[in-house]
Amino acid sequence: MKISCKKADLAKGVQIVSKAVPAKSSIKIQECILIEAKGGTIHLTGNDLELGIRTEISGTVVQEGAIAVEAKFFSELVRKLPEGEVVIDTEDDVQATVKCKKVKFDIAVKSGDEYSRIPAIEKKESIILSEFDLKEAVRQTIFSISDSESNKMMTGELFEISKNKLRVASLDGHRISIRNLTLDEEYEERKVIVPGKTLTEIAKIIGNDPDIDIEIYFTKDHILFDLDETVAVSRLIDGDYFDINRMISGDYEIKLEVNKKELQECIDRATLLLKDKTNHPILMDIGEKDVEFKVKTGVGSMNERLEITKEGKEMVIGFNPRYLLDMLRVIDEEKISLYLTNPKAPCVVKDEKKSYLYLVLPVNISKAA
Amino acid sequence: MKISCKKADLAKGVQIVSKAVPAKSSIKIQECILIEAKGGTIHLTGNDLELGIRTEISGTVVQEGAIAVEAKFFSELVRKLPEGEVVIDTEDDVQATVKCKKVKFDIAVKSGDEYSRIPAIEKKESIILSEFDLKEAVRQTIFSISDSESNKMMTGELFEISKNKLRVASLDGHRISIRNLTLDEEYEERKVIVPGKTLTEIAKIIGNDPDIDIEIYFTKDHILFDLDETVAVSRLIDGDYFDINRMISGDYEIKLEVNKKELQECIDRATLLLKDKTNHPILMDIGEKDVEFKVKTGVGSMNERLEITKEGKEMVIGFNPRYLLDMLRVIDEEKISLYLTNPKAPCVVKDEKKSYLYLVLPVNISKAA
Numbered sequence: 001m002k003i004s005c006k007k008a009d010l011a012k013g014v015q016i017v018s019k020a021v022p023a024k025s026s027i028k029i030q031e032c033i034l035i036e037a038k039g040g041t042i043h044l045t046g047n048d049l050e051l052g053i054r055t056e057i058s059g060t061v062v063q064e065g066a067i068a069v070e071a072k073f074f075s076e077l078v079r080k081l082p083e084g085e086v087v088i089d090t091e092d093d094v095q096a097t098v099k100c101k102k103v104k105f106d107i108a109v110k111s112g113d114e115y116s117r118i119p120a121i122e123k124k125e126s127i128i129l130s131e132f133d134l135k136e137a138v139r140q141t142i143f144s145i146s147d148s149e150s151n152k153m154m155t156g157e158l159f160e161i162s163k164n165k166l167r168v169a170s171l172d173g174h175r176i177s178i179r180n181l182t183l184d185e186e187y188e189e190r191k192v193i194v195p196g197k198t199l200t201e202i203a204k205i206i207g208n209d210p211d212i213d214i215e216i217y218f219t220k221d222h223i224l225f226d227l228d229e230t231v232a233v234s235r236l237i238d239g240d241y242f243d244i245n246r247m248i249s250g251d252y253e254i255k256l257e258v259n260k261k262e263l264q265e266c267i268d269r270a271t272l273l274l275k276d277k278t279n280h281p282i283l284m285d286i287g288e289k290d291v292e293f294k295v296k297t298g299v300g301s302m303n304e305r306l307e308i309t310k311e312g313k314e315m316v317i318g319f320n321p322r323y324l325l326d327m328l329r330v331i332d333e334e335k336i337s338l339y340l341t342n343p344k345a346p347c348v349v350k351d352e353k354k355s356y357l358y359l360v361l362p363v364n365i366s367k368a369a
Numbered sequence: 370m371k372i373s374c375k376k377a378d379l380a381k382g383v384q385i386v387s388k389a390v391p392a393k394s395s396i397k398i399q400e401c402i403l404i405e406a407k408g409g410t411i412h413l414t415g416n417d418l419e420l421g422i423r424t425e426i427s428g429t430v431v432q433e434g435a436i437a438v439e440a441k442f443f444s445e446l447v448r449k450l451p452e453g454e455v456v457i458d459t460e461d462d463v464q465a466t467v468k469c470k471k472v473k474f475d476i477a478v479k480s481g482d483e484y485s486r487i488p489a490i491e492k493k494e495s496i497i498l499s500e501f502d503l504k505e506a507v508r509q510t511i512f513s514i515s516d517s518e519s520n521k522m523m524t525g526e527l528f529e530i531s532k533n534k535l536r537v538a539s540l541d542g543h544r545i546s547i548r549n550l551t552l553d554e555e556y557e558e559r560k561v562i563v564p565g566k567t568l569t570e571i572a573k574i575i576g577n578d579p580d581i582d583i584e585i586y587f588t589k590d591h592i593l594f595d596l597d598e599t600v601a602v603s604r605l606i607d608g609d610y611f612d613i614n615r616m617i618s619g620d621y622e623i624k625l626e627v628n629k630k631e632l633q634e635c636i637d638r639a640t641l642l643l644k645d646k647t648n649h650p651i652l653m654d655i656g657e658k659d660v661e662f663k664v665k666t667g668v669g670s671m672n673e674r675l676e677i678t679k680e681g682k683e684m685v686i687g688f689n690p691r692y693l694l695d696m697l698r699v700i701d702e703e704k705i706s707l708y709l710t711n712p713k714a715p716c717v718v719k720d721e722k723k724s725y726l727y728l729v730l731p732v733n734i735s736k737a738a
Binding site for chain 1: 445472477635638641675
């Protein structure tokens with residue numbers, strides 16, 4: 001194989017596909033980036049066997065072939081090359097020469113034959129979403145997936161398409177995050193569970209331009225993101241996702257309207273008093289005209305009053321402050337509405353346009369007092 | 370004790386004195402910041418018993434007293450308070466109330482009585498140096514102190530004053546770094562060894578304004594940095610520093626003039642081939658018109674030619690690339706001169722104005738070939 005391309009193009013491609021290269025893999029060759037030169041085009045691939053990313057880079061194919069290069073080393077090497085034309089030349093499947101201006105590196109490589117390429121996906125059923133919408137929806141929900149593998153479904157996010165609506169949702173047993181997006185067209189009904197890791201990595205390689213469209217294709221087992229020169233294919237998670245509608249239905253007896261920034265700063269301060277891992281609740285003492293927030297731990301105690309607009313009764317309820325904080329960080333509105341019922345029922349934060357809904361379960365405050 | 374001050378002033382003071390607070394100390398109370406309110410002024414102190422920093426903050430003393438607060442927690446707390454007037458009030462030596470606007474924290478504190486304050490230093494003999502000069506001299510030499518406690522003197526830097534000259538130097542057995550500064554006045558001859566950690570922390574709390582002067586006082590055992598509201602006092606390291614002049618004297622048989630940036634980038638690339646901790650040398654093959662840099666390790670090999678202006682013979686010499694790189698990173702000149710003699714003699718990099726001199730020992734290249 002012999003190829004020639006600009007350093008900047010190579011560096012950009014390497015950075016993109018590296019997102020799918022595992023740091024450690026039981027299949028050693030998947031810790032590599034595949035470089036393929038065929039029919040006049042150069043492709044790079046990273047693939048951890050759940051998520052695979054393949055990208056085309058501009059350049060010249062002098063001799064066709066495919067080699068695998070250790071991803072971490074190769075990406076550092078490319079980054080440190082001077083700006084200019086890079087020539088990668090390999091006589092055999094063991095060693096390659098990387099030349100750029102007066103710099104010459106000889107590095108170990110592997111044959112590309114053994115490398116697991118990304119699966120071939122039939123591009124049939126798709127939806128279209130802007131970079132901005134996808135990136136935001138992921139950012140605003142990804143924090144409430146579970147990182148425990150004991151319930152695989154909780155490590156993914158629900159993508160539910162119904163007519164011209166897309167619902168992106170995650171839950172971890174303590175809270176639910178939902179973002180509702182409006183699509184430009186109507187599509188067939190579809191419910192899939194996309195691995196959280198896939199969404200995290202995709203969000204890193206896309207921009208946030210509301211005018212750039214991403215085509216997302218589905219098959220029974222896979223999701224494919226078509227980003228022009230780059231294609232990302234991920235396995236889906238098997239199973240029927242939780243019945244979210246059942247979990248969030250219900251009436252509320254109390255409605256609080258509060259300044260989001262003030263609430264977030266108050267709860268952020270409260271987390272000072274938590275030592276790592278311990279879960280002391282923050283108490284919300286909902287009074288006539290304000291809410292008093294109180295935390296007491298071994299480190300010290302805090303209390304702070306926030307002004308609120310309230311409909312409904314007075315009560316005291318406790319929450320894990322970290323869960324409230326995670327939610328508040330991704331809500332961009334200035335004023336938010338909290339809906340409550342009793343000290344054992346969840347708190348729901350939602351807007352009138354139904355663009356988002358967050359649910360957080362309370363904690364038992366009889367233990368905390 | 371009861372004091373009142375602006376959040377911003379408190380936060381700035383806490384940040385400064387925190388530089389002298391140890392993360393862990395066998396004397397628990399030194400992990401605290403001391404807050405002293407006396408005679409109308411408020412002082413904060415951090416002291417790890419080698420370096421102590423004391424700073425005055427604006428504010429009102431309502432009731433005199435002294436308490437110690439756990440540094441890490443208190444600095445996070447202050448940072449997260451809203452902007453506004455902070456009142457710290459303590460009835461006893463066990464608990465304090467911190468109030469700011471509608472926020473109220475009760476936190477555990479200790480009596481200030483047990484806290485080791487910074488030693489009283491007689492301000493007699495001093496030199497004057499600008500922030501810029503001190504900060505630069507430290508940055509340009511601190512990398513070649515030793516972090517091994519087996520030779521205590523190597524963990525510090527020499528400050529040698531002779532008439533209107535200040536020499537700042539460090540060495541670790543493999544290399545020497547020297548910066549020579551001109552002072553505005555002539556001072557008494559003096560040689561002291563300042564702990565590297567002290568210099569690192571001082572460099573963090575000073576700006577880099579060439580028009581702001583720092584007064585540095587000396588006693589037999591201490592150095593004191595007078596930074597207006599802030600005073601930093603550090604122990605000196607005992608002993609007679611190495612005879613640097615003897616180490617760097619000598620003639621050179623080869624002089625190379627080379628572009629600093631090109632050399633630095635070349636050697637930076639070479640470090641790609643080093644696995645953590647291993648010390649493969651980079652070979653400099655000094656030819657008629659250029660120098661070829663070569664590295665070969667288990668990871669791969671590199672070679673690169675740089676154009677040079679040369680006086681003297683041809684030869685091959687090897688260096689630890691990390692040592693060359695550390696030195697090149699702190700030299701700001703565009704062109705530098707390297708002086709060499711033979712493959713077993715050190716490489717010296719110095720300027721004609723004698724503002725700096727760096728020495729790096731070569732490595733035995735018969736092992737590397």
